[in-house]
Amino acid sequence: MNTFPVLPDLLLLATGVAVLVADARARDEDGKICGRLAAIGTVCVLAALLFTRSSVSGGWSTYAVTPQGFWWRLIFTLALFFTQILSAGYFDNGPDSVGARHAVPPQSPGAFHALLLFCVLGMFVLVSARELLTFFLGLELATLPLFALAGFQSRSGESVEAASKLMVMAGMATALNLFGLSLLYGAAGNLSFDGLALAASRPSRLLELGALLLFGGIGFKISLVPLQMWAPDVYEGAPTPVTAFLSVGSKAAGLAAMAALFFGPLDALRLGFYPVFAVAAVASMVAGNLGAMRQHNARRFMAYSSIAQAGYFLLAFTGDSARGQSALLFNLFVYGAATLAFFFALRATGPKRVEEMGAFRDLSREKPGAALLLLLSMFSLAGIPPLAGFLGKFQLFSVAMREKHYALVFIAVANSVLSLYYYLRPVKEAYVANPEFRPPLPRLGFAGSLPLWILALAVVLLGLWPGFPR
Amino acid sequence: MNLPACLLLSSALFALGVYGLLTRRNLIAVLMSLELMVNAALINFTAFARFGGGDATAGAVFPLFVMAVTAGEMALALGIVMALQRWRSRIDVDELNRLHG
Amino acid sequence: MIRDALFYAVAAGILISATAVVTLRNLFHSALALLATLFASAALFLLLGAEMTALAQVLVYIGGILIFVLYAVFLTMDVGSKMSAAGKFKAALALPVAAAVFALLAGPGWRGASVMGGGIHGSPVQEGFASLRALGSRLLDPGANGFIVPFEIVSVLLLAALVGALAVVRGLDGGKD
Amino acid sequence: MNGFALETWVLNLTWIFPLGMALLLAVIPSGSKRVIRGIATVAAGINLLATAWLTLRFCWAGPAPDFGATRTELAFAVKVPWIPSLRAGYYTGVDAISMFLMLLAAIIVFCGTLASWRIETRVKEFFILLQVLAAGTFGSFMSFDLLAFFFFNELTLIPTYLLIAMFGSGRKEYSAMKLTMILLGGSGLVLIGFLGVYFEAGAKTFDLLELAQMHFDPSFQRWAFPAVFLGFAVLGNLFPFHIWSPDGHAAAPTAVSMFLAGVHMKIGSYGCLRMAIYLLPEGAHFWAGPFFALAVAGALWGALAAVRQTDLKYMNAYSSVSHCALVFLGLCALNATALRGAVLQMVSHGLITAAFFCLIGMIYERTHTRIIAEMGGLMRSMPFLGVAMVIVGFAGLGLPGLAGFPSELNIFLGGFLGSSPAIRAGTFLAIGSIVVAAVYLLRGVNAVLHGPPRLSHAPTGGQGRAGGDATLVEKIALLVLLLGIIGMGLLPGWMVSRIDESLIPILNNLNRG
Amino acid sequence: MDNLSLYGISGPTRLWAYAVLGLPLLSFLLNGLWLGRKHSGASGWVATGLMGLSFAAAIALALGWRSEVLERPSLFPQAAALAFEHVWMPFPGPALAAKFSFYLDPISVMMILIVTGISFLVHLYSIGTMREDRGRGRFFALLSFFTFTMLGLVSAHNIVQTFFFWELVGAASYLLIGFWYEKPAAVAAGKKAFVITRLADAFFLAGLLLVGLHAQSFDISNLNAASTADALNHSVVVGGISFNLLFAACLCLFAGAWGKSAMFPLHVWLPDAMEGPTPVSALIHSATMVVAGVYLTARFFPLFSACESMLRVVEATGLITALFAAVVACAQTDLKRILAFSTLSQLGTMMFALGLGSGEAGALGYSASMFHVFTHAFFKCLLFLSAGVIIHAVHGQDLKDMGGLRGRLPWTYALTLIACLAIAGVWPFAGFFSKDEILLATLVNGRPFAFTAALLTGGITAFYMFRYFFLVFHGSRKDDSQSDDVHGESAIMVIPMVVLAIPSVLAGLAKGVFLSTVRPFPALAEAEPGVSSGFGWVPFAALGMAAFGIAASYVLYVRKRTAPGESPSSPVWHRIVARKFYLDEAWMFLARRVAIGGVSRPLAWAEKKIVNGLFDLTTFFIRAISVLLSWAQNGRLQFYSGLSLVGLCLLYLLERGSP
Secondary structure: OOOHHHHHHHHHHHHHHHHHHHHHHOOOOOOHHHHHHHHHHHHHHHHHHHHOOOOOOOOOOOEOOOHHHHHHHHHHHHHHHHHHHHHOOOOOOOOHHHHOOOOOOOOOHHHHHHHHHHHHHHHHHHHHEOEHHHHHHHHHHHHHHHHHHHOOOOOOHHHHHHHHHHHHHHHHHHHHHHHHHHHHHHHHOOOEHHHHHHHHOOOOHHHHHHHHHHHHHHHHHOOOOOOOOHHHHHHHHOOHHHHHHHHHHHHHHHHHHHHHHHOOOOHHHHOOOHHHHHHHHHHHHHHHHHHHOOOOEHHHHHHHHHHHHHHHHHHHHHOOHHHHHHHHHHHHHHHHHHHHHHHHHHHHOOOOOOOEHHHHOOHHHHOHHHHHHHHHHHHHHHOOOOOHHHHHHHHHHHHHHHOOOHHHHHHHHHHHHHHHHHHHHHHHHHHHOOOOOOOOOOOOHHHHHHHHHHHHHHHHHHHHOOOOOO | OOHHHHHHHHHHHHHHHHHHHHHOOEHHHHHHHHHHHHHHHHHHHHHHHHHHOOOHHHHHHHHHHHHHHHHHHHHHHHHHHHHHHHHOOOOEHHHOOOOOO | OHHHHHHHHHHHHHHHHHHHHHHOOEHHHHHHHHHHHHHHHHHHHHHOOOHHHHHHHHHHHHHHHHHHHHHHHHHHOOOOOEOOOOOHHHHHHHHHHHHHHHHHHHHHHHHHHHHHOOOOOOOOOOOOOOOHHHHHHHHOOOOOOOOHHHHHHHHHHHHHHHHHHHHHHHHHOOOOO | OOOOOHHHHHHHHHHHHHHHHHHHHHHOOOOOHHHHHHHHHHHHHHHHHHHHHHHHHHHHHOOOOOEOOOOEOOEEEEEEEEEOOOOEEEEEEEOHHHHHHHHHHHHHHHHHHHHOOOOOOOHHHHHHHHHHHHHHHHHHHHEOEHHHHHHHHHHOHHHHHHHHHHHOOOOHHHHHHHHHHHHHHHHHHHHHHHHHHHHHOOOOOOEHHHHHOOOOOHHHHHHHHHHHHHHHHHHOOOOOOOOHHHHHHHHOOHHHHHHHHHHHHHHHHHHHHHHHHHHOHHHHHHHHHHHHHHHHHHHHHHHHHHHOOOEHHHHHHHHHHHHHHHHHHHHHHOOHHHHHHHHHHHHHHHHHHHHHHHHHHHHHHHHOOOEHHHOOOHHHHOHHHHHHHHHHHHHHOOOOOOOHHHHHHHHHHHHHOOOOHHHHHHHHHHHHHHHHHHHHHHHHHHHHHOOOOOOOOOOOOOOOOOOOOOOHHHHHHHHHHHHHHHHHHHOOHHHHHHHHHHHHHHHHHHHHO | OOOOOOEEOOHHHHHHHHHHHHHHHHHHHHHHHHHHHHOHHHHHHHHHHHHHHHHHHHHHHHHHHHHHHHOOOOOOOOOOEEEEEEEEEEOOOOEOEEEEEEEEOHHHHHHHHHHHHHHHHHHHHHHHHOOOOOOHHHHHHHHHHHHHHHHHHHOOOEHHHHHHHHHHHHHHHHHHHOOOOOOHHHHHHHHHHHHHHHHHHHHHHHHHHHHHHHHOEOEHHHHOOHHHHHHHOOEEEEOOEEEEHHHHHHHHHHHHHHHHOOOOOHHHHHHHHHHOOHHHHHHHHHHOOOHHHHHHHHHOHHHHOOOHHHHHHHHHHHHHHHHHHHHHHOOOOEHHHHHHHHHHHHHHHHHHHHOOOOHHHHHHHHHHHHHHHHHHHHHHHHHHHHHHHHHHHHOOOEHHHOOOOOOOOHHHHHHHHHHHHHHHOOOOOHHHHHHHHHHHHHHHOOOHHHHHHHHHHHHHHHHHHHHHHHHHHOOOOOOHHHHHHOOOOOHHHHHHHHHHHHHHHHHHHHHHHHHHHOOOOHHHHHHOOOOOOOOOOHHHHHHHHHHHHHHHHHHHHHHOOOOOOOOOOOOHHHHHHHOHHHHHHHHHHHHHHHHHHHHHHHHHHHHHHHHHHHHHHHHHHHHHHHHHHHHHOOOOHHHHHHHHHHHHHHHHHHHHHOO
């Protein structure tokens, strides 16, 4: 029984608890200690991850750390880390959209950070699960805190509305998942992945229905059509760091879940599920891309973008599992970097909650660095070489193309082309639109702009040297 | 009493939950409908445990965890309902439409 | 035979009370109907031989969850007040959806499971599969078939849920004070 | 990386250097416009000299490429692995086709830089973007790896969009968007085609020359060829996919118009030749007819549409449609003469159209109008520009002695060499476009330069911003272009022989089936 | 196909060839790049000097050619040689290459002499007329450029070279017609000239490519070989239309000549081209460039004569043009337009002479035509130069404003008379001999209709030339008030005219040489004597017609003092003729209404609305869906849930439904 490989998981848990304790004790300080503690913990987790990279746990039938899992955990942890940076100072001045209306004392970030950490712990569990119960719990742990996070600014109507919608839709997804899991259990006779894999080798309708329900339930997390409709509303209503986390961390968790099942025990089912994957992928791309065209709210815009991206991600499931998994992971890094970059650029337009695309107006003059980051982010998301987004999509397309799904790839490429239309809009605001009077933006400083440059480098360099994950 | 009957029952319960989910205007009622759906899944687990003949204990354990999770979910829901209550006099889901488009 | 009769009675009870849950216009009545449904489910679990599940159903669900629900009901509205009825249009749309979902779920269950008959994976009836002893040993077993890890995880989950609920509610009071 | 010849280094630096210059420009404060202009100009000048030197080395002193029946050696080649998992490599080198197109690109970037000296707002951004554009173009022309080519080609997209949208005029945002979307659509088709080729060849390599040795299944070629060809043809301005170009050109700032029409489109036609026809020869044979018909239609359509334009830039844009259609005419005739003509036409049209856009920009800066009817009699106040415009106009209508003639001669001859009477008849029709070219070009030249001078923009005297003739910088820009136009018109022979050598592998592939 | 090898001329003579071509080019470059802008005063003299040297070199070249080729029996019949030949651009194929060559045979030597000589004189003359023009540097540069390109054209042995310079000549013509670029009429005329000739040249290009491909060579001697005609002589079906390829190819080639020599109905550009400076008209639009079409036809005479119907086309075109232009000239009042129509008429005459027949008899027409090219160059140039003096003197070019200039411009008077007599074909002036030969050739070839038409044309020519002469110099002066202002005759303008007058009188003496050396078919040279016997009456008939024309003109304009130009009382036919049969209007209609209005305008509309519209429609469609999606995203939780579940059901159906 080797606990060493789960060191990151334990560290994550410990950090979460430590933050809670610190939050309870450091009442009078404005809670910065919590944020710092959380960040330090996250860095430790990152270090531990790298340290334990090559180790593989054994012994538990429920929980296993695999080499593949390392990359997933890395994604989750990085998403967490950047979300923490993004949230730094976010709650200092009160809830953002209502901040102007009510003078609200700063809200404690302790709970926020703890919830984030628990959420990521859930994701860790998700990718380590070797049986359905743990899997389910991981999924729930990765989802439940999000309600609270989305509604964290409980004085803001939008935030609470977002939380409610998220809660109800997630509840429905949970119900679907549960029903699906029960059918899988029924079909396999036990909960372990191995048993499930055995059952999947001789498909039954029970199994297929179960898989489909799980597809739906997990699809909710990756905002996949037909369970994508919560995303725009929740993204718009939730606090910006939470939106960022939803679009990167949570989506990654959903994909991890999808990969855990469909590249794992249900691999044998995937071939038969091709139409489902293909149609859901195409529908997501179309819904996301067309929906995004008319959006003026930056976060709502990103929601549609993330719906469309979910569609591309799904292409990974239409081909060979090893290649699919690797393409999925790579594209997640790429997508994550670009999406976070967008949110960092958004934050650079001011500390307040920013609603409209107009926030980017004239950014290229005032903050060329942030504008460049935005540009790179948008073009990367659109999949334009030489940025990382291209290679990400290229690998996804390759997976489908290798299986000669020409029509699917054609539609995906066409959608990718179409997507540039709206991805250009923030760029247009930042670079092209005529300046309007605005109070000068606050300076970011070195520490403030460091993550921007890191992300920018990631968006560029990942596109040029895609040396992982192998 | 056999497996198909149980599955039929759970399906019907789930469908009733869906109906409630889609029609109830009060958020708490909607949550109650969700509970029905979850309960349907629990019936499934138990039925499969009873009639499936595989690892029956696992099927009995699962509902216990689900209940715990649901409890947590309800706690959170209560918090959100309270927040919503503060903001809206009535927790009518049809009025939760400020975010749209 | 008696078990069958009991089963059908319980099933009818579940369905009727569930129908009441989703149709009654008084929220409080609705909540009471849910109570009935859950009790009936517990009875079903008993019938199926899962005593511990039934017990947990009564303790956790009815004792815990439903209290939350009732609390929410009391908190948010007058007990006697009625919800506005679901619009006819909405109901007309929802009914076919619910029917479709039923068909979706019941179809394979009906056919698949009936083909397999009882005992898909071995002997169908295992008395005591859900006894306290069986469950307890599995839950706390760190070994190959144990659920010790999920057990730990669910505790974290509950902690997270509580923290979340508190955070949301505490935010209403304007931060920590 | 040791052991490469100096030329190889220089070749690869032609795209790295502009990127470096872009970085350098990025750190210069945006207020010091003169410094920025200076650096940009020097950078473009160095690149031009380097490319010219390379061309000389290539033509007269370079290692004689060994064009065997099966294997092609590129000059100044370098091949290193890049993405091992995809087996994509960084594979660069030149043959005559890419060498001349690179020279063209260098000339136009240099002249475009000079022509952009009058830009006063956001100078820094402008020149940075221009450098990136240059880097992408150079990289495209020297890449012999499909993926790397695609990378470089797309690298031009972002700066193009921004340059038009930020520095353009008129309906700039609409035009920039339209251009970007349509071009990206073309790229999408290309990508699908490339993926198809890559997987059809067993996902072993992206190396163009290796892929070209594979015998692809004819039925595969039949669907892959139109994808690749049309994808590139969109960029190459083939009718009816040209719709991005008139609006794009009209809205773009001078340097970008020059670049778009002069170089960027050439990447498209270059891709049609190098990727589509080379890799998928049987598909080319199968599809040559329809695309030939499109080319003929485009030659006439563009020319006739140009006659009716009121805006000089639109006129030249439609003239480009017509002239680019001739490129495709040459490509689709699929024989040595026609292909050579197509390559020549790429270079010549690049020079001519860039010179024309350059002139239009300069005239616009003086008259503040591009509407033909609002101009007149500029010959007296700006004789240098006037003479240049006459020469360029003549070149555009294919006057012998100027760049347009040798290429058109080859294309038409190649067309008449074509396999079927329909091809020959189509060529005959396409020759008609040179008559229409005379109509619209002389109309433009006459209306702008000749006739009584208009008072509204009478010269204010002296060489300067308001009226007068070209400044020294502008003269240099124009002279370089004119030198190219005249030089190529008078002495096409030395280009032709090298181009013929480089076409051998393509023709071998074509004749294989 | 074997490439006929040609005799290469020796070193010194080759140098002369380079000089002939190089000196005008040098003049162009000097004037264009340097002298023209800074020292435009010197530019005329420099250009004239270089042109004189070029002329001298041409004479040296001709002499060299004569001694080396013409007098060498082995080479005599063909009398062809190459001074130099450089490959300009090779094409795939055995001998398919565009070359830059210098070809010497009788007609090219003749043309080289005419071009250099007349160009030299016109340059000299221009020093006088352009003295006060700001743009004289540009003028001389372009004039030299024209000379260079014209020389390149006539010396070509490769048809691509022909086309190369053919186009450049057109460009030079365009620039020189529009020399006064601020004068809208001049600019429009330049464009008209260029576009119409361009239209013809497109066919020329197609024709030369077709012929070249079948001959597997672009060398003219190969193209003219009998094997080329054989290779071409077959039927081709395109789009259901069957035609003979030889005829089609020749027609395409001839189309080039058609445009350049302004044959009916493509002639409309030539009268308008008179908007250019008079020296330009004298050099380009009378003596040299417009003759290029005739020259081209003569070049391909062996090829054309393999196709009988082709010759008929040539003949008919020439005849119609000759008669038509002569008739129209009678009613014109613009000084230079009269000369222009007279040029047209003469060009027609030269042209139809080429189409009279194949074989031995046809060769006679060929020689006569070339002889007429030779003589016509002098007297027509002289006419233009003198017209220039007149215009210079009275500041106008309308016959209605002139009269009685005999006293003021005595030199011009005398020289114009000589030229008029020459063109009218009065013995012993040059025109008599060449026209006589042509008339003879019609009869020898058995073409009485052509003979009649030619005779008639001769009469009309005499009539309108003397109408011109009488109206300008005789009668009363119209504008005495401006008399002080009138320019006289400056020496620099008169000297070239005098020089031109000499061959206008004496060129007939060269008839013998011409008929013996200028031959299309080398093999038939021996059979030449004796064909013209029995037609001794022909010269008298021609003289009679000329005399009749002159007399009629004298009666009408000296005796009766009929006013030129239209008056309300003029009959309808007069108006029709004066308006040139409304052909300009017809062309205008064709260009404006049919080509632009009927084709280009709807096409531009389609481009905007249909091709671009399709794109906009697509975007509209996409936007519409976008709106729909946006509407579906209505914020209603239960709508979302319902839709999700329906979607899930559909996915299940899909999964089940697919195999």
